[in-house]
Amino acid sequence: GGDKDVPSDPKTETPSGTSGEPKYKKEIIIAIADEFTTIDPMETTAESNQIVQDCTHDLLTDTNLLTMQNEGELVDSWEMIEPDHWRFKLKENVRFHDGTILDVDDVIFTFERGKDKSTTSAYISKIKDFIKVDDLTFEVKLHNGDVDFNYVLAANSLAILSKEAFETMPEEEAVKIGTGPWKFEEFVPGDYVSLVRFEECTLYDVPNTERLVFRMIPEASSRMIALENGEVDAIMSPSPTDYNRLSESSNLKLITETGRGQHFIGFNCSNTNSIVSNPEFRKAIAHAINKEEMVIAAWDGYAQVSTSIMCRDMEYYADIEGIPYDPDKAKEMLKELNAEGITLNLITSDASHRVKMAENFQAQMARYGITVNVEFMQQAALIERLQNDKNTEVFVLSWTPGMNADYMYRNPIHSQGGRSFYANLNNSEIDALIDAAAAEVDTTKRAQMYEELQVRLTTELVPWVPIAQATLTMGADKDVTGLLLHPGLVHQFKTAEKIIN
Amino acid sequence: MSDTILEIKNLKKYFKTKRGMLHAVDGINLTVERGKTLGLVGESGCGKSTVGRTILRLIEPTEGEILFEGKDITKLNRRQLKLVRKDMQLIFQDPYSSLDPRKTVSQIISEPIIANKILKSSQDIHNRVAELMSTVGLAARLFNTYPHELDGGRRQRIGIARALAMEPKFIVCDEPVSALDVSIQAQILNLLKELQAEFKLSYIFITHDLSVVNHFSDDIAVMYLGKIVEKAPAEELFANPLHPYTQALLSAIPIPELGVKKERILIKGEITSPINPPSECRFKKRCNYAHDKCDVHPELVEVSTGHFVACHLVGKQ
Amino acid sequence: MVKEKYTVGELKAFKKRSIASEVWRNYKKSPSAMAGLIVVCLLILVTIAAQVIYDYDTDIVQQDIMNRFKEPSLEHPFGTDHYGRDVMVRVLYGAKYSLSVGIVSVAISCFLGSSLGLIAGYYGGLVENIILRTCEIFMGIPSILLGIAIMSAFGQSLLVLMFAIGLVYVPMFARTARAAVLPVRDQEYIEAAKVSGVSDLRIIFTHVLPNAMSPIIVQVTMGVANGILTASSLSFLGLGVPVPAPEWGAMLSSGREYIRDYSYLTFFPGLAIMITVLAFNLMGDGLRDALDPKLKQ
Amino acid sequence: MKKDLVLNVKNLVVRYETEDGIVKAVNGLNLEIERGKAIGLVGETGAGKTTTALSLLRLIPEPPGVEECGLMELDGLDMLSLTPKELEKVRGKDISMIFQDPMTALNPVFTVGDQIAESIHLHEDVSYTEAQRRAIDMLELVGIPGERASDYPHQFSGGMKQRVVIAIALACRPKLLIADEPTTALDVTIQAQVLELMKNLRKKYQTSLIMITHDLGIVAEICDEVAVMYAGNIVEKGTLEDVFNRTKHPYTEGLFNSIPNIYDRKAMLTPIKGLMPDPTNLPEGCPFHPRCPYMDEDCKKPQTDRAISDTHFVRCSAYDRPGFHINRKEK
Amino acid sequence: MIRYIIKRFLMMIPVLLAVSFVVYFLMDLAPGDIVGMMAPPDATEVEIEMMRKEMGLDGTLPERYFRYMKNLLKGDLGMSLSMKRPVIDIFFERFPATLKLAFGSIIVAMIISIPLGIAAATHHRSWLDGASMVTAMLGLSMPSFWLGLLLIILFSLKLGWLPSGGSDGFLSIILPAITLGAAQAGNLTRITRSSMLEVIRQDYLRTARAKGVSEKKVIYKHALKNALIPIITIFGSTLGNALGGAVAIETVFSWPGVGRLTVSAINSRDMTLATGCIIMFTIFFTLTMLLVDIAYAYVDPRIKAQYSK
């Protein structure tokens, strides 16, 4: 043991002093940007909560971030008997933090609890019948066929809770009980939430780290300074200005992953009072935008320029060419449309990258003689405006779909798809195509359908001009491992650890 | 044949305070003869200024009548009041706070003329101001100065000029000289006397300085805690003070002459609070002659012609 | 006593020395106050000049991504920002926002607040009570939070910002004005005016207001300083003048992410705010001293 | 015969150097006070009475005040050579002062007992409890019940406050007491009480007294000597008899003529014409000459004191003129 | 005195109701609501209505406000819409941090300002006076968040002496307290100076000097106690400002205080939390003012006499 390098901080000493074996830092602190508010998975869908909940609670199925495949987490195997009839088998001997063993009753309890919860009711209402086959096997019958039902179970709010815990403890204690490798320890609001390892964990290896702390530091620069000062071991979303510092530093590293969020400039296609309802105009704008420049302006270059409105890492993504940047063409088209010197009104939220996209869009459009009035508002206000204001013309927004392809289109594009229908495309052909693709069992046919959707939406109808998929980033100490970024934002830190030598 | 310009009947003014009703003026009767001066003396806080202010209806009386040339001004409405006020004016004690520091001498003097639209053209107004300034002995060069550049005597002259601007018949002088030095005080007293003779003015002259009031007034009323305790022609009062308080007051005046050894009557304590005063004689607590009878407040009675006293002791004689 | 007779011509020959010139004479004596005044004048000049010289669309908003993050140099004395825009040009142009927010908001709060304060102070009684209680309620809410709530309620724009800050400081003005009126109300010259037949309204405007003015004037200059600071705080929290307007607080806020490597992005707008606020504060202090001896007389 | 002087001041000059000019408040004033005597210092506003008093305590605020003095001896002690520490020992012990306005002369946040005791504790070698006990004695001496020692000034009326101030001033039995218009702010009846008290206490303590006032009546009542001040100098000084009955200076005459005579209400007042001179711009020579009815060219020359008798002097060059006398009759 | 305190407490009730009214309505005016933010993207209208009801947001504004008021009068601030926990709990979890910061900043402010103000007043018009005033002005004129950023760069980045944020340990409070204290110090210095100048002119100091009290004692015993009176008033509003004004600083220094909580509650349209926090702020502000008044009576017997009547 080179004890000299290691400060005699009790936190860094491992309990067993066996030489030869690697020593692990006892405690890992991760700085998060947003506030953690509750450990109850059914309470919120806020990202910061779900990250912590992912450590303590498990889902029936989950995305394997190494393979990007949907796999069973608590479920050992499943079988689609019919698109509306599925059978699942739970893993054996999965132990909850309170010592009880997972069985189908816990699943029933969890679903029952989630029935009236706004975060979960949408999923649970898909289920017509829940059949307990034995202690570890259950079947579900659905109202409508869903070939991707396994993805539904990966919703973080559907983390399985312990029925016994709810029977023996008060609710606020019982929700802390999960099957994850980490046990909830302490929550100091506004400051930190700490977890300790679950020594009897059967589902995963017992972590080498003893304590995992999520500290809330809202300012990116403060997070970075804290990392550099060694106050924390890893930080979420460092500021793009620090990317270089992180990747070039001798003891820090930058962890990146292309996010599944599609950032785009959207149009209100139904606003017939405005030129934006004309697809030709939208196409012209698509030609006019220099996406590379916008990526620099908004993400300091750390984003992948999108050519299709569909997100890259999704199933059925086809690498289409899209509409290329062509200022001359754009000028020509705009001239034809008599659109020089017009004014557009753009709304977006006050999130930093959106502000920057909007500002850059404004600057770029000025080169074509188009004045863009930008209005920023808080997210809540933006959503309300997008839903209710018929006069909306242009907006900057992003869409982060779940893993399956239907997610990509149904909500924002399908006229009956839900509340995110801000582009108001109202195209029945597209609607039909989305429906057909979702119900198609044949994967090649399905792939074709999704490609057609991509092409038509990206190059013909252009409800959005896709700009980029931002890079998800983390900063961390070089020696910290097990930090997995999730394109869909529920990052996984189950195996975070740091070897010290 | 007496020509009364102002008559006050049973005037009362109570102020509501946190600690109770403050009987500032508690049922007084006074008359002022035309062209004469009524002196009103008393210690600080006994209600002299309150009497003066109520007469001009700067504060509303609680009770009582104020007859000015026969008209009860307590019953007048705003417009009528404005008319009457042209005949009544007020000169204040403090030549500092009674002049607006933001206004020049001419602006101050011309204010009543403009407010009452007595004169219209600025030429006329200036002429009138010039006339008033010379009347009160203010040098022409002060026309455009600000009061804070002037000494107390001149300021008091400005206040007098302002009061004269509306050619009043009657002026309440609320301690017009007590803030001034003796030599200046004498100048102002002389000026007021001259003006009285020239314009046939009637005064109520409020003061706490007995030698001044003696010099200046025809009749003197002595006030104590909201009540008149003695009232008589000046000479009579000084020659023959009857109320124990008046006697004490007179004996307390330091005389700037040697060899006039006089018996000083020292009264105990200080003027008591006028809040919810008991119904006994207001002076009882400090009076050297107090006895059982004094539990009831005595009425003001005429003991000889024009000499009124409110004291059980005197009433008996 | 000899009485001279004066003619009007004679009287007019004596020139009036105005209070303002007196105040100015006192004001001039303080070097710090003069420094404040000069800076404020310069700021106003710069603001006007910047509006004339620079074009909003091309000089202020247009981006030049290739030229981002240029350190301060001769060409760009304050450097360029993350869009390659010249920081100095933006700071100069942005003076307009800070000044106008400061001035307009103070105009709003001064007008509303002083009127309320005057009425409360002059009439007293129930009116005063109601006004004071209302002020108390608004003063109980931390001003920045009230500002945020108003901004959220009415949306983010320059106008709302001015209005929000103006509203937030109304109670302060009301109290200042009332406090200034109280001693004036009891002055004998008010009574003298009443006896002279001057109407209430006229008394308020010709006697009460001019004499209660000094603290209000001081409050106004300090209020401008406060308003600018509050506006920049709100902008910093993302609730002020929306980008791309080069409002200093907003510039600070957007430069904050680059503070490590490009601290000049936050340094210059911050400095600009500081200098402006300092200048107004110095002016306020100078005015206070210059106006004070007059009142003490 | 050498006089037993408790105070001897020669050529006292005090200026206030203000922005509006140099205020010549006191201009070469000489003052001698014999032990046990009470002298009245009379003069109008701005004559420099308070300034003189303060400079005797060496308490002129600097800036703006500038004090120059040829000689200042308090009971033989050279006040000019004392260090600030030594001065603190003298103030309140050997010389003390009562200020004009009792309403503001007491510290509102300390009890009156403490304020009296502080003085005793500072100057006498006693414990604080002892000092407080003696403070209570002092209070009773000035006619205030001892149990009110723990009250605060605002709980007292004006007259009582002035008694407290007197108690503070006399607490250490000073050799010289300066009373700066102690009764101006009080009502006549209260004034009479306070004057009576001062008279008695002075007798009891044998303290010398400088009574500053503008009321000649008060002087007549409690002083042995009078000094009349005008524009920063003493223009006439003498015993009561000297000044009241054998008045010499035109200004003193003017003062007497301005006072309404309580026994003769018909008598016309003859005020001094004009105003006090501007202290930043005093006239040449006799400062009174612009207002003086007897003025001639010589009055514009520097003036010197002129002895009329052993006890009486006047500062007026008119007496150079043969047969000059003022209008006021000697009594 | 007790009666006075009780009276003040009773007077708080209408004030708080009015504050709740103002804030609640302002929040309602704000476009967007929390349901829109929290609902999953594929939620249907029915589900959204369900969420509304679940959160107690159904019904018209007056209905909702009335419901809210009824609970408020019972002393119940309701549940946070976004955190699903009682507002009062959330507030008090965060409040100590804010209080710590506020007091820290006031201590910083007092340590700087009172000696500085006294020095300036006793050396009126000298260079010391000028220098103190310019220092005070600088403190007042610097945007506090900017000062905070500069301090972070210097002390935690360049020198590495102090943590850049967080709230554990004594070290972490130093920078935020200095930042927040600077502006207050500026204000307090000015108040101390002017109040001291006012007192120094008073007659009773002359009386004290004439008694032979040493100059130092005159200033620190006789003058200071009187000068403290206006300083104490300002102390109240300073604490109030510190409570509210810390918002930006809490952000800069990641300080887990209520200011930040309130701002995020407003931004996320969590009406109950925002209103609740502001009400609590107001209560604390009013309580501070009450404490100040009591302290007032303690230093100024005149005021005490007024209260006891």
Ligand SMILES: Nc1ncnc2c1ncn2[C@@H]1O[C@H](COP(=O)(O)OP(=O)(O)OP(=O)(O)O)[C@@H](O)[C@H]1O
């Ligand atoms: N507006 C008012 N409200 C309440 N009390 C008042 C008011 N005006 C006067 N008083 C009280 O009425 C009493 C009489 O006051 P007033 O001013 O008439 O006395 P005064 O004899 O003129 O005294 P001074 O000689 O001090 O001028 C005093 O106790 C005073 O405190």
Ligand SMILES: Nc1ncnc2c1ncn2[C@@H]1O[C@H](COP(=O)(O)OP(=O)(O)OP(=O)(O)O)[C@@H](O)[C@H]1O
């Ligand atoms: N601190 C000061 N600064 C400037 N001038 C002063 C100061 N104190 C007194 N003076 C001026 O000095 C002159 C003498 O003042 P002093 O107070 O001695 O007069 P006084 O005879 O006591 O008058 P009063 O009867 O009004 O008390 C006056 O002109 C006064 O304005």
Ligand SMILES: [Mg+2]
């Ligand atoms: Mg009066």
Ligand SMILES: [Mg+2]
């Ligand atoms: Mg004096």
